[in-house]
Each structure stands twice: as C-alpha cells, then as structure tokens.
Amino acid sequence: MILEALGIRKGFSELVLADISLRLERGEILGIVGPNSCGKTTLLRILAGLEGYYEGEVRRNGSLSIVFQEDRLLPWKTLMENICLGLKYAGRRDIEKALNYARRLGISEEDLRSFPRRVSGGTRRKAAIARALALEPEIILMDEPFTGLDFSTMVTLRSSLADLLRERGISAIIVSHQLEDLLTVVDRCVVMTPKPSKIGAELNMRGMGLEERINLLKDVLMRMVSDHGP
Numbered sequence: 001m002i003l004e005a006l007g008i009r010k011g012f013s014e015l016v017l018a019d020i021s022l023r024l025e026r027g028e029i030l031g032i033v034g035p036n037s038c039g040k041t042t043l044l045r046i047l048a049g050l051e052g053y054y055e056g057e058v059r060r061n062g063s064l065s066i067v068f069q070e071d072r073l074l075p076w077k078t079l080m081e082n083i084c085l086g087l088k089y090a091g092r093r094d095i096e097k098a099l100n101y102a103r104r105l106g107i108s109e110e111d112l113r114s115f116p117r118r119v120s121g122g123t124r125r126k127a128a129i130a131r132a133l134a135l136e137p138e139i140i141l142m143d144e145p146f147t148g149l150d151f152s153t154m155v156t157l158r159s160s161l162a163d164l165l166r167e168r169g170i171s172a173i174i175v176s177h178q179l180e181d182l183l184t185v186v187d188r189c190v191v192m193t194p195k196p197s198k199i200g201a202e203l204n205m206r207g208m209g210l211e212e213r214i215n216l217l218k219d220v221l222m223r224m225v226s227d228h229g230p
C-alpha cells in the first residue's frame with residue numbers, strides 16, 4: 001500500500017463525504033468516478049494533505065504531487081519555466097528530465113518557450129501534468145485530466161500519460177467524467193455514491209478489454225441509480 005484513506009468524513013455546510021475508505025497499491029492506477037458534487041475533489045485534497053479538518057485517517061508511504069482541475073500556470077512565466085518551478089523551489093537541477101516529460105506528453109519546443117495564454121487549453125493541461133511529473137513523485141493525484149479536451153488531444157494525452165505512469169511505476173489516482181478515457185488507463189475503479197457519499201462499488205479491471213470495462217461500470221452505475229435515485 002502506498003496511500004490509504006480510512007473512514008474519511010468531511011462536510012462544509014452539509015455532510016459531503018460520509019465514510020470513504022480506499023487503498024492505492026504501489027504502481028497501481030486507480031480511477032474514481034461519481035456524480036457531480038459527491039466530493040471527488042474534496043477527497044483528492046484530503047489525500048494530498050490540503051484540507052485542514054476532516055475525520056478519519058490518511059496513510060501515505062511516498063512523495064505526492066497533485067494536478068488540479070484548473071491548470072494554475074503562472075501567466076508571466078513560459079511553459080518551460082512553469083514546468084520547472086517546483087524543481088527550482090526544491091533546489092533541484094534536473095531540468096532536462098522535466099522537459100522530457102513535457103515532450104513525452106506532446107508539448108512542442110515552440111510551446112515550451114511560449115506563455116500560457118499563447119497555447120491551447122490542451123497544451124496548458126499537459127504543462128500542468130508535466131509540472132507535477134517533473135518532481136518525480138511516487139504518487140500523483142489528477143482531477144479531471146481529460147475533461148474539456150478535443151478528441152485527438154485526449155487520445156494522445158491518455159496514451160502518453162498511461163505509458164509514463166507505467167514506465168516510471170508511479171501510483172496514480174485519476175478522477176474523471178470522461179469514462180471511456182478513464183477506463184482505458186485504470187487497473188481498478190471506485191464508484192462514489194451521491195453525497196453524503198460512500199464508496200458504492202469497487203471494480204477490479206485488470207486484464208479486461210475496454211468494452212468489458214465499460215459494461216461492468218454501466219451495470220454498477222445502473223444498480224446504484226436504482227438504489228440511490230438519480
């Protein structure tokens with residue numbers, strides 16, 4: 001186990017996460033799906049240590065980076081400078097390695113030298129992911145990495161990202177509404193119920209083809225809708 005959540009409970013004006021327990025194994029890619037506002041982002045923030053108050057426990061056995069839903073790039077710095085920002089603060093000099101992650105994700109040399117406003121949304125998303133990978137974390141948490149991208153960007157990002165994670169043995173949790181893209185890359189998937197949310201189902205998808213994965217998830221979602229209402 002590299003990351004584990006035990007009995008997480010968290011609310012704001014109302015209870016959002018009622019009782020969430022999950023476990024990420026070393027080298028595993030875990031998907032999280034769930035209805036709007038069930039608390040997926042809040043859960044990622046708790047796993048990353050960014051939420052001050054919650055009940056339950058998070059256990060972590062490795063370094064962690066998070067990719068937020070918004071790219072959060074500094075507009076006055078080039079993509080290259082943005083990607084290397086964390087390295088600079090960490091006092092590290094392995095810039096070439098960081099830029100290689102960016103290239104592997106499909107960012108061109110020209111875009112690397114450009115400011116965020118000059119490049120496409122897809123390239124900004126890739127830069128945000130490259131910035132997180134540049135720190136060479138053992139765990140990466142990604143909030144909606146495939147959402148809002150055009151089809152070809154999504155397909156190339158999905159495969160280059162999965163290759164990089166597998167190659168480097170990085171353990172990952174990916175939250176996504178893009179079910180087909182998510183299911184293509186995960187080993188396992190957990191499904192959250194509507195809030196106050198719990199884990200409604202846990203699906204081991206290793207060794208399954210995409211169609212089988214989609215059908216399995218569809219069945220589970222249909223069952224959960226009939227149990228919890230729309």
Ligand SMILES: Nc1ncnc2c1ncn2[C@@H]1O[C@H](COP(=O)(O)OP(=O)(O)OP(=O)(O)O)[C@@H](O)[C@H]1O
Nearest residue numbers: 012013016034035036037038039040041042043195
């Ligand atoms: N800082 C906050 N203050 C008050 N309420 C919050 C805060 N953060 C989240 N919430 C509320 O908690 C609930 C869960 O939000 P969260 O963004 O975690 O859900 P989500 O599943 O990621 O949503 P989506 O599917 O829309 O991305 C929502 O009702 C949201 O309004």
